[in-house]
Amino acid sequence: MSGTWLPPVQYVAQLPKATVYGCFFITDEEDRPIQLRSVRSPTTWQWPGGNMDPGETPWECAVREGLEETGLEIARTPRLLGIHVLMPRPDWPAHKIGLIFDGGRLTPEQIAGIVLDPAEHVELRVRSLEEWRREMNDAAFRYLEAVFRARRDGIPCYHEEPEA
Structure with missing residues (x-):
């Protein structure tokens, strides 16, 4: 349809969903x-987070979900660590795009104060990167490692997961 102007409502209806x-x-x-x-x-x-609600920004979503899932106000200032892109899959028929923010380094007291939402999560673990490597599948670990590096190096990452 190159060169054919469409009203925004019609044009947007044709775009991929995410x-x-x-x-x-x-x-x-x-x-x-x-x-x-x-x-x-x-x-x-x-990590603490979830899908955006209508009218919400990715940052507002992360703050809300962080509070709901841990009981903590995890961060007060947005610092983007990365973007995560998942292609549509049979169990999720739309692109999924994630913005990963730096939630900081939590003190032992903050970690002890985390209250998990039992409808969302059953366990919290603190592990070294090498320990996580042994506990996660390769694709999930590559994502964790990319975000870990982004925080360490100060350069946001872009992580894509291909179709399943």
Whole structure:
């Protein structure tokens, strides 16, 4: 349809659909990543976050979800660590785009104060990168490692996952 002008409503209706999520990458004071085990998929480890609600920005989503899933106000200032892109899959028929924000380094007291939402997560773990490598599948670990490096190096990452 190149060269054919369409009213915005018609044009947008033809575009690929996508959902957007915001989340926080968090570590302890020794830079060991903190992850939460998903209720829906017990082999999946996640960071506090979730899909945007209508009228919400990715940052607002991350803040809201971080509070809902941990009981903590994880961060006050947005610092983007990366963008995560998942292609449509049979179980999720739209692109999924995530913005990963730096949630900082949590103190032992903050970690002890985390209250998981039992409808979302069943466990919290703090592990070194090498320990996570042994506990995660290769694709999930590459994503964790890319975000870990982005925080360490100060250069946001772009991480794409191909079609399943």
